[in-house]
Amino acid sequence: MARMPSADRRRQLTEAAIRAMTRDGVPRTTTRSIAAEAGVSLSVVHYVFESKQNLLESVIEAITEHYISVVREAIRPRATLRETIRAGFQAYWDHVQANPGEHMLTYELTQYALRQPGFEHLARRQHELYCETYRELIGRLRLGMGFELAIPDPQLARYLAAMTDGLTLNFLVLGDAEAAAGLLDMVTDHVAGLVVPEPAGPAPALEDRSRA
Incomplete structure (x- = not known):
C-alpha cells in the first residue's frame, strides 16, 4: 500500500x-x-x-466543514445585505437538499453521543462547533460589508445555530421544501433587521435671514 x-x-x-x-x-x-x-x-x-471518540469527533468536524465551505463561498458582498445573507442560507439549504443522509447523520451522532456514557462531550462539541462557525461567518460578513448589530455576535450565532438545526430536522421529517424556503426568507428578514442603522449626519444649519 x-x-x-x-x-x-x-x-x-x-x-x-x-x-x-x-x-x-x-x-x-x-x-x-x-x-x-x-x-x-x-x-x-x-x-x-x-479511540472511537477521536473518530467521531473527526466525523463531526468534517461534516460541518462540508457545508460551511459552500456557505463561505456564497457569503460575499452583494447589492444589499439581505441578498448576501439570503445567499448564504441558500448555499446551506442546497447542501441539505443534495445531502439529506449526511445531515440526518448529524442528529444521529448527537443522540448517540448523549446516550453513550463518556461520549457526552462530543454532543456539546458538535453544537459548540455550529455556534463557532456562525460567529466566523458573521464576522466575515461584518468585515466585508461594514455594519453593526443590535445584539452581540455570540447571541446571534447561537440563535442561527438553533434555527438551522430545527429547520433542517423539520425538512428531513416533513420534506416540505417550499415551507423551508419561506422560513429562510423570514429568518433572513429578521437578521437583516438586526443591523443598527448608521447615524444620520449633522443637520444642515438653518440660514440666518434676520440680517437680510
Missing part, C-alpha cells in the same frame, strides 16, 4: 466513516466496516484513530 501523509490518511478514513455511517447508522458502523469502505487494513484505522 502506498504511503500517504497522515493528514490525508485521516481525511480519507473520516470520509469513509461518514459514508459508512450515513448508510448503516452510527451504532452499526464498526472500524472493520470503515476499513473496508476506505480499502485499507483494519490496523490502519486503529493507527490513525486512537
Whole structure:
C-alpha cells in the first residue's frame, strides 16, 4: 500500500466513516466496516484513530466543514445585505437538499453521543462547533460589508445555530421544501433587521435671514 501523509490518511478514513455511517447508522458502523469502505487494513484505522471518540469527533468536524465551505463561498458582498445573507442560507439549504443522509447523520451522532456514557462531550462539541462557525461567518460578513448589530455576535450565532438545526430536522421529517424556503426568507428578514442603522449626519444649519 502506498504511503500517504497522515493528514490525508485521516481525511480519507473520516470520509469513509461518514459514508459508512450515513448508510448503516452510527451504532452499526464498526472500524472493520470503515476499513473496508476506505480499502485499507483494519490496523490502519486503529493507527490513525486512537479511540472511537477521536473518530467521531473527526466525523463531526468534517461534516460541518462540508457545508460551511459552500456557505463561505456564497457569503460575499452583494447589492444589499439581505441578498448576501439570503445567499448564504441558500448555499446551506442546497447542501441539505443534495445531502439529506449526511445531515440526518448529524442528529444521529448527537443522540448517540448523549446516550453513550463518556461520549457526552462530543454532543456539546458538535453544537459548540455550529455556534463557532456562525460567529466566523458573521464576522466575515461584518468585515466585508461594514455594519453593526443590535445584539452581540455570540447571541446571534447561537440563535442561527438553533434555527438551522430545527429547520433542517423539520425538512428531513416533513420534506416540505417550499415551507423551508419561506422560513429562510423570514429568518433572513429578521437578521437583516438586526443591523443598527448608521447615524444620520449633522443637520444642515438653518440660514440666518434676520440680517437680510
